[in-house]
Amino acid sequence: MxxxxxxxxxxxxxxxxxxxxxxxxxxxxxxxxxxxxxxxxxxxxxxxxxxxxxxxxxxxxxxxxxxxxxxxxxxxxxxxxxxxxxxxxxxxxxxxxxxxCDFKRLVLRLLSSLGPTRIFYMHEHGVDISQVELGEPAAFILGDHKGVERSVEQWLKDLGVRWLSLGPTPYFTEHCITYVHAVLDRAPVV
Ligand SMILES: C[S@@+](CC[C@H](N)C(=O)[O-])C[C@H]1O[C@@H](n2cnc3c(N)ncnc32)[C@H](O)[C@@H]1O
Incomplete structure (x- = not known):
């Protein structure tokens, strides 16, 4: 998701x-x-x-x-x-x-249903996607054209949400989603 x-x-x-x-x-x-x-x-x-x-x-x-x-x-x-x-x-x-429903309420709901290991915040400075074994279901959080505010990023960090990177190039939101789908489409079902 x-x-x-x-x-x-x-x-x-x-x-x-x-x-x-x-x-x-x-x-x-x-x-x-x-x-x-x-x-x-x-x-x-x-x-x-x-x-x-x-x-x-x-x-x-x-x-x-x-x-x-x-x-x-x-x-x-x-x-x-x-x-x-x-x-x-x-x-x-x-x-x-x-x-x-606001952002924090939605994230807390996903966190309680999926657990902290299956929810990721997409950011250039995260762990490279090639280093992470992705299983499904999983949730990927992304910002819009302005990105996500620092305070909210810190809140995600404090919750234990992992940061996931597609590399140093800043991509558009929709391109990140396509990229993640392409990785998941090839991943073995865990
Ligand atoms: C257009 S970018 C946001 C650009 C915004 N100006 C900023 O500096 O955060 C939209 C979203 O895509 C995700 N994103 C973009 N490039 C990424 C990358 N290389 N790795 C992981 N996520 C990325 C992030 O979640 C970002 O908030």
Missing amino acids: FVVKASSAFVKPDLNIKALASYGRLDVVARAAIAALSTRRGPRPDTVFYAVLEGSTKPVTVEFRGWEVPGRALASEAQVGEVLRALARGMSVPGASIVE
């Missing part, structure tokens, strides 16, 4: 799905969702994607469950925008939901 901390993103019932960047860089979230859930063959049935949208007064968490997402439903930014707009309008959407 993937968690994106989207520091400025927000959704509205009248969301213009062709201008996601103007909703606190909701386009970053949409591309991350596509990277997490979509393949050329259709949605990944084994993946959950969470985006914590912190751009409005009360943070909300959007959850996408790959096994419930209909085929080709999340193949473009506009399609993700349509789903987000429907959720903001209170409509029910297969495989997707939105709840009031």
Whole structure:
């Protein structure tokens, strides 16, 4: 599963799905969702994607469950925008939901269900991914275009969340997700 901390993103019932960047860089979230859930063959049935949208007064968490997402439903930014707009309008959407939940609450929930060895914070200065034996289920936390605040990084460290690196190059959020998927796709099932 993937968690994106989207520091400025927000959704509205009248969301213009062709201008996601103007909703606190909701386009970053949409591309991350596509990277997490979509393949050329259709949605990944084994993946959950969470985006914590912190751009409005009360943070909300959007959850996408790959096994419930209909085929080709999340193949473009506009399609993700349509789903987000429907959720903001209170409509029910297969495989997707939105709840009031902030980043720390979500991380604590994942920590208690997965345990500290299966939750990773993605950062250039972490342990190189080639040195870590990844088993599933696992959760990977990523920042958006602005990264994650120092204080929150420290909080993750204090919780015992391990830092995982894809090397010294700073990649876009969605590219990190694709990279992690590629590693997991080749990993033996543990
Ligand atoms: C576009 S980057 C954030 C850039 C931001 N300006 C910063 O300095 O943190 C988005 C996220 O991708 C992840 N990321 C980017 N490059 C990475 C790398 N080489 N290894 C691990 N995670 C990486 C981090 O979680 C980061 O917050």
